[in-house]
Amino acid sequence: MEFLSGKHILVGVCGGVSAYKSAELVRVLRRAGAQVRVVMTASAGEFIGARTLQALSGEPVWQRWSDDRSGMQHIELARWAERILIAPATADRLARLAQGRADDLLGAVCLACEAPLAVAPAMNQAMWRHPATQHNVSVLHERGVQVYGPDEGEQACGDVGPGRMQEPQVLAQALADSFQHGLLAGLRVVVTAGPTREALDPVRYLSNRSSGKMGYAVATAAREAGATVELVSGPVVLPAPAGVRLQRVESAQEMLEAVLPLARASDLFISVAAVADYRPATVAPAKIKRQAADRVLALEPAADILAAVAALPTAPFCVGFAAETGDLRQNAQKKRLSKGVAMVVANLVGPGLGFETEDNALLLVWEGGQLQLEKDTKYRLAVRLIAQIAARYRLSALNVVEPHAKHSTENTR
Ligand code: PMT
Numbered sequence: 001m002e003f004l005s006g007k008h009i010l011v012g013v014c015g016g017v018s019a020y021k022s023a024e025l026v027r028v029l030r031r032a033g034a035q036v037r038v039v040m041t042a043s044a045g046e047f048i049g050a051r052t053l054q055a056l057s058g059e060p061v062w063q064r065w066s067d068d069r070s071g072m073q074h075i076e077l078a079r080w081a082e083r084i085l086i087a088p089a090t091a092d093r094l095a096r097l098a099q100g101r102a103d104d105l106l107g108a109v110c111l112a113c114e115a116p117l118a119v120a121p122a123m124n125q126a127m128w129r130h131p132a133t134q135h136n137v138s139v140l141h142e143r144g145v146q147v148y149g150p151d152e153g154e155q156a157c158g159d160v161g162p163g164r165m166q167e168p169q170v171l172a173q174a175l176a177d178s179f180q181h182g183l184l185a186g187l188r189v190v191v192t193a194g195p196t197r198e199a200l201d202p203v204r205y206l207s208n209r210s211s212g213k214m215g216y217a218v219a220t221a222a223r224e225a226g227a228t229v230e231l232v233s234g235p236v237v238l239p240a241p242a243g244v245r246l247q248r249v250e251s252a253q254e255m256l257e258a259v260l261p262l263a264r265a266s267d268l269f270i271s272v273a274a275v276a277d278y279r280p281a282t283v284a285p286a287k288i289k290r291q292a293a294d295r296v297l298a299l300e301p302a303a304d305i306l307a308a309v310a311a312l313p314t315a316p317f318c319v320g321f322a323a324e325t326g327d328l329r330q331n332a333q334k335k336r337l338s339k340g341v342a343m344v345v346a347n348l349v350g351p352g353l354g355f356e357t358e359d360n361a362l363l364l365v366w367e368g369g370q371l372q373l374e375k376d377t378k379y380r381l382a383v384r385l386i387a388q389i390a391a392r393y394r395l396s397a398l399n400v401v402e403p404h405a406k407h408s409t410e411n412t413r
Contacts, residue, residue, distance in 0.1 A: 001172060003179040005033030010077060010113075012086035012106045013053065014093045015043025017156040018122040018165035022048060025087055025168035026056040032172060037077065038062070039106045041093070065105055074105055078112035083175055086110075087148075088122030088165045091133050097145070098136035116178060118146035120171055125161025148174050173223075173242035182226025183390035188266040189227040190259060190316070191219040192273035194234035196252045198302065201284035208274045209355040212236030214321075214347075215272035217382035219244050222270070225386050230266070232258045234273055252276050252302035263309040268393060269316045271306040274323060274355070278302055310340040317393045322346040323354055332365040342366060343392055345385060364388055 009029050013022045022038075029036050036057040040050060042064065050061040062073065086093060086106070093106075097119070102108040110117055119140065127133060128150060137147055149166035166174075193215020197205040212233055219231040220241040229244045232255055240246040249255045252275045263269050278299035288295075310318045318341035324331045325348065332346035343366040347354045354360060361375040362385060373384050 001032035001176045003176040004029060004172065007034045007175075007179060008080050008082045009034045009036050009175065010081035010084045010109065011036055011038050011057075012084060012089075012093075012110070013038060013040045013044040013048065014086065014088055014090045014106075015041055015045075015047055016088040016090050016122050016165075017047065018088045019044055019047035021165055021168055022087055023052050023056055025085075025171055026053055028168045028172045029175070030056065030058070032176065034175075035059075037080065039077065039109055041104060041106055062105055074108040075112050077109045078114070081109075081113055081115050083116055083118065083178065084110060084113055085118045085120065085148075085171065085175060087120035087171055089119035091121075091123045091127045091130070091136075094119065094121060094133060094136045094140065098139040116144070116146065118148055118175065118178070120148045120165050121150045121163070122165035123150075123163050124155060124157055125159050125163040128163040129161070146174070146178065169242050177223075177226065177243065182224065183387060184222055184268070185226030187227045187268060187393075188230070189219075189222045189268045189270065190230045190232065190262045190266045191215055191222060191270045192232045192234075192255060192259060192275070192305065193219065194236040195274050196234045196255055196276045196302070197250045198252065198276045198279035199250075199283045200280050200297075201286065201288045203287055206276060206278075206280065207235075208276070210234070210236075210274035211356045212238050213356070213358070214354075214360060214378050214382070216241055217378040218270055218272050218385065220379065221382035221386040222268075224383070225390065227268070230262045232262070232273075234275075252279065252305065256303040256305045256308060259305055259309065260312075263316055264312060264314070266316045268319070268389065269306075269309050270319045270389070271309070272321050273305075275305055276302045304339075306341060307339050317342050317389075317396055319343045319345060319389055323349040325350055328363045329365060329370060332363060336365060336367075342396060343389065366392055 026036050037059045038053045038057050039062045054061045096107050102111045150162050151164040151166050152162045153164050154160050194212035195208045195210040197207045199205050216238050219229050223229045223243045231244050231246045247258045249258050279302045281298040281300045306320045320339050320341045322332045322335045322344050324346055328346040332344040336344040346363045347360050359375055360378050362373040364371045373381050
């Protein structure tokens, strides 16, 4: 969200149940460092108080033409705004925008403003699906208006379907992205994260200690660098990173099936997940009973997702991770060659290292070079890592071979 710092955001609030979320939106934008001014429609006042928005934005709230003492307030607001986001945007507001009406202050500001306009629709699902609304949305699309959402789900009226306003965090992230010309802008990135679970019987499984923190940080950093990010995650307790499409899976086989179609259409594949190398050769249909004698568990190799993606005829640029207990550099180079990938990111694992922790330290190895990223939070390391991946990706796209081995240490603090 750093891209919002100091930016002038005009939030338009219309009359709908989700207007209560506008208060949180204003708060999130302010916390991200943006300057926020709010223009409310007359009916918005029936759903949320102007004083709330005034307190949260730290600015007067504009509601009616009568607030426009100079007679030119709509022009001043239009010139001030670097982005306008109307949230919630009702069906009526979309229709007014499509027609270019200026019979209220918000409409006039939108017409007078040359900065990008975004809308976050919120309405009953039937109203959203109605051909009239869909026509208005396509008119706005053609004019370059950004349409954020709507989300699907349960609605205030009891219906279920599309029409829920996107969450304030998601909207703020989308606005931040609109200011950003990131290192991965326009690229499609698939990231895996977390552990896999390999079933032994209906209640037991083989797994590992991966918390997903490293993978989710990488997905977040790739998103912030402007990529479209698909995150395929094993079972973890982390929320989906803002602006990232998340698919949850359990086993290595499920992860493979989710990843392959996405990877075929992607530019980069970053395999952070701690995927099982072996799975039980058979899954017992009923809970295995305790017995006095020793029990031997037969295992068979699980799908090697990274190797499978790297072997695709039009493989994306592949980055693997290597969890090692020693000799990072040698093991990472070996893994890079055996998996057939461009880069391997090695980290030491053990008590207090790698798995589950907040911090990590990474050794990046590629053909002819390596780079040490010293201990830092997983998010800050992910940001540095994405910058390195972007640089190597661009070189590989240009078919540039680096002339000599490079060994360096980057202190990421
Ligand atoms: O999730 P956290 O708690 O934050 O911990 C982060 C982490 C330690 C899990 C992460 O930083 C990490 O090291 N991930 C890779 C762990 C691992 O399984 O390494 P590996 O050496 O077994 O696998 C090498 C590579 O092949 C990895 O990119 C892995 O995703 C991939 N792989 C492995 C096995 C398999 N069956 N399929 C795969 O695709």
